[in-house]
Amino acid sequence: MMFFLFRLGAVMCMGVTAGAYILTLFAIKYRHRVVGLILISPLCKAPSWTEWLYNKVMLNVLYYYGMCGVVKELLLKRYFSKEVRGSAQVPESDIVQACRRLLDERQSSNVLKFLEAINGRPDITEGLRKLQCRSLLFVGDNSPFHSEALHMTSKLDRRYSALVEVQSCGSMVTEEQPHAMLIPMEYFLMGYGLYRPSTVSLSPRSPLSPSCIAPELLSPESMGLKLKPIKTRIS
Structure with a gap:
């Protein structure tokens, strides 16, 4: 592990989907080594039967045909929303x-091994109660892992965790709407003293300070924050 190779102490980790699962598992096992988790479309449960079947289809196609168009389309559908994947009328995004x-x-062999591993992942829900670090979760409301993120948030200690739902976005919030992550991450990092605007004070117990966040960003329906769609002007 890089932690031991580079003699790292406690670290803050950031991961997406399967990467978020691995980092969460690491944080559960080595609680003293992780001070914070930033998770994008995280996984924590074993695959549902629909996801298992979805992965099996890709595995079989990969085995017989390699990285063909069908596999690429299935993977893109998993990670990106329909808006950026494009259509007959709208070209797909850069x-x-x-x-x-x-x-x-x-x-193809590496992708096949990855899918086999993710399809055989165990449920780590019970271990979430052992987490002692602050956690900030992001998920797009068009992500196939949206319900998984909601489930994970419900099992984490709400004093130390927050969920940010980004509308009109798929699993890869980091790529589709990275600007939607800026404000939540600023408030999250403030709790560690890594970002200190002079006009803001934070509760040391919370990863996000609700008193410092604009009211329109807060939603009682979600277990943390819910961002409205962010539109950018194109000149």
């Missing part, structure tokens, strides 16, 4: 095109 090119460069 980030999806870049991801498609990266998939062309990946060896």
Whole structure:
């Protein structure tokens, strides 16, 4: 592990989907080594039968045909919302095109091993109660892992965790709407003294200070924050 190779002490971790699962598992096992988790579309349960079947289809196609168009489309659908994947009338976004090119460069055997591993993951829900670090979760409301993020948030200590739901976004919030992550991450990092605007005071017990967040960003329906769609002007 890099933690031991580079003699790192306590760290703050950030991961997406399967990466978020691995980091959460690490934080459960080595609680003294993780001071914070930033998780994007995290996983914590074993695959549902629909996800298991979805992965099995990709595994079989990969085995017989390699990284073909069908596999790429299924992977893109898992990670990106329909808006950025495009349609007959709307071209797909630059980030999806870049991801498609990266998939062309990946060896089928490596992708196959990844899917086998993620399809056999155990449920770590019970271990979430052992987490002692602050956790900030992001998920797009169009992500196939949206319900998983809600489930995970319900099991975490609400004093030390917050959920940010980003509307009109898929699993890859970091790529589709990275600007939606800025304000929540600022408030999250303030709790560690890593970001200190002079006009803001924080509760040391909470990863996000509700008193410092604009009321329109708060939603009683979610277990943390719910961001409205963010639109940018194109000149």
